[in-house]
Amino acid sequence: MNSDSNQILDQTIFALASGVGKSGIAVFRLSGPSASDALRALSQKQLPEPRRATRVQLKHPKTDDLLDDGLAIYFPGPASFTGEDVVELHVHGGRAVIAGITEALAGLKDVRLAEAGEFTRRAFDHGKFDLTAAEGLADLINAETAAQRRQAHRQLHGDLGLIYDDWRDRLLKAIALFEAEIDFSDEDLPPGLHAEVAQQIAEITEEISEHLDDKGQGQILREGLYITIIGPPNAGKSSLLNRLSRRDVAIVSEHVGTTRDVIEVHLELDGYPVILADTAGLREAADDIESEGVRRAQERAHQADLKLAVFDGATWPEKDSQTLDLIDEDTVIVLNKADLLDKADTEYLAISAETGDGLDVLLEKLKNEVAERCHLSASPALTRTRHRTALDDCLGNLQRFPTSPETELKAEDLRLAARALGRITGRVDVEEVLDIIFKEFCIGK
Ligand SMILES: Nc1nc2c(ncn2[C@@H]2O[C@H](COP(=O)(O)OP(=O)(O)OP(=O)(O)O)[C@@H](O)[C@H]2O)c(=O)[nH]1
Numbered sequence: 001m002n003s004d005s006n007q008i009l010d011q012t013i014f015a016l017a018s019g020v021g022k023s024g025i026a027v028f029r030l031s032g033p034s035a036s037d038a039l040r041a042l043s044q045k046q047l048p049e050p051r052r053a054t055r056v057q058l059k060h061p062k063t064d065d066l067l068d069d070g071l072a073i074y075f076p077g078p079a080s081f082t083g084e085d086v087v088e089l090h091v092h093g094g095r096a097v098i099a100g101i102t103e104a105l106a107g108l109k110d111v112r113l114a115e116a117g118e119f120t121r122r123a124f125d126h127g128k129f130d131l132t133a134a135e136g137l138a139d140l141i142n143a144e145t146a147a148q149r150r151q152a153h154r155q156l157h158g159d160l161g162l163i164y165d166d167w168r169d170r171l172l173k174a175i176a177l178f179e180a181e182i183d184f185s186d187e188d189l190p191p192g193l194h195a196e197v198a199q200q201i202a203e204i205t206e207e208i209s210e211h212l213d214d215k216g217q218g219q220i221l222r223e224g225l226y227i228t229i230i231g232p233p234n235a236g237k238s239s240l241l242n243r244l245s246r247r248d249v250a251i252v253s254e255h256v257g258t259t260r261d262v263i264e265v266h267l268e269l270d271g272y273p274v275i276l277a278d279t280a281g282l283r284e285a286a287d288d289i290e291s292e293g294v295r296r297a298q299e300r301a302h303q304a305d306l307k308l309a310v311f312d313g314a315t316w317p318e319k320d321s322q323t324l325d326l327i328d329e330d331t332v333i334v335l336n337k338a339d340l341l342d343k344a345d346t347e348y349l350a351i352s353a354e355t356g357d358g359l360d361v362l363l364e365k366l367k368n369e370v371a372e373r374c375h376l377s378a379s380p381a382l383t384r385t386r387h388r389t390a391l392d393d394c395l396g397n398l399q400r401f402p403t404s405p406e407t408e409l410k411a412e413d414l415r416l417a418a419r420a421l422g423r424i425t426g427r428v429d430v431e432e433v434l435d436i437i438f439k440e441f442c443i444g445k
């Protein structure tokens with residue numbers, strides 16, 4: 001996007017806000033100084049009452065051609081989504097209607113098609129919300145499961161931004177105290193200031209560390225939990241993938257070494273998003289292709305949040321070393337082909353991908369494991385690498401603070417830490433420190 005935002009904000013943008021393709025109703029949204037003029041041009045009438053759905057006939061301003069009969073809503077700025085004048089047109093969702101209105105709007109002076117994310121960008125530019133809320137909005141639109149939706153709502157409503165802003169505010173206050181120490185002689189300042197700054201920095205450091213030490217739950221919930229099925233060839237891994245996804249996705253055969261590529265399916269387990277992957281059977285490969293398959297299987301196993309190791313009940317108690325090597329505390333182990341098992345094994349869960357035996361128990365176990373790894377915690381969770389990177393940066397500076405040798409360097413540590421936090425919510429102006437000094441202290445007398 002062009003960064004010359006002053007010039008950009010003079011322009012009025014529009015876009016089809018509803019999905020593409022035929023639909024009962026389609027919604028166009030316009031935002032900017034000419035939004036109301038555009039509505040007048042198409043409806044050939046005075047503006048409707050603000051925020052009230054009003055029936056209008058929309059005509060092409062040049063040809064007078066009737067485009068559609070629909071509803072218009074006018075939201076005068078700043079009380080609108082973007083903070084600018086906004087107009088919504090609700091029309092019939094036919095291709096020709098949409099094409100006609102698009103063409104009519106694009107032909108108006110100072111009106112152009114919006115770029116991706118531009119409405120939200122304008123809302124941010126007008127202080128409607130911070131960056132984390134904008135990201136929450138994007139997540140809400142992309143949410144596929146109930147838990148993702150809840151997390152996105154929370155972020156959209158500013159819960160996450162509040163935490164980051166609170167740390168930043170407290171940090172700015174600590175900076176103000178610290179700079180006061182530098183700038184003013186001891187007699188002018190209350191005693192114990194130095195200890196107070198150190199104390200506050202220690203508290204913020206502790207809270208950020210805790211927030212970062214979240215095992216990636218929020219991020220896993222946003223992006224999906226990766227479960228990889230591993231095991232020796234022919235154990236029934238592909239059969240299990242098909243069972244769990246209730247689809248015939250992967251080829252199943254009695255041939256040893258059927259699967260070579262990694263096959264992924266997206267599932268929802270108790271509202272949590274899961275990406276389940278089937279992989280090649282682990283063994284000394286017979287050819288180059290299988291060997292590549294085994295390499296990919298191992299790579300996927302290492303990247304997985306959770307592994308599902310499948311042993312073959314027909315050859316039990318044989319356990320191959322390649323699968324054993326990959327098993328760790330993030331692994332659920334099952335014994336497939338329970339129907340062929342000589343005698344029950346009490347150590348592992350026996351299932352049958354063919355008959356469905358034991359699958360409900362396995363599903364229950366998987367749900368618990370998934371919930372543990374991406375459950376919606378009581379406090380808003382870290383959801384993006386962008387936030388994590390900035391928080392790591394902030395924490396690094398805060399941790400350096402106590403050991404930095406000079407006052408000037410210490411002040412710089414704090415300023416960098418505050419700037420890193422500001423990057424998350426989109427508040428980068430550290431000059432605010434000065435305001436705080438004057439507001440809170442009246443040191444200037
Ligand atoms: N009796 C019995 N046979 C099963 C069961 N599950 C799978 N099979 C059979 O076992 C054979 C291998 O199944 P697959 O699902 O292809 O096994 P795989 O682990 O994906 O095998 P590779 O892709 O070669 O590593 C097929 O003939 C399946 O029909 C089961 O629970 N019981």
Ligand SMILES: [Mg+2]
Nearest residue numbers: 237238258259
């Ligand atoms: Mg397979």
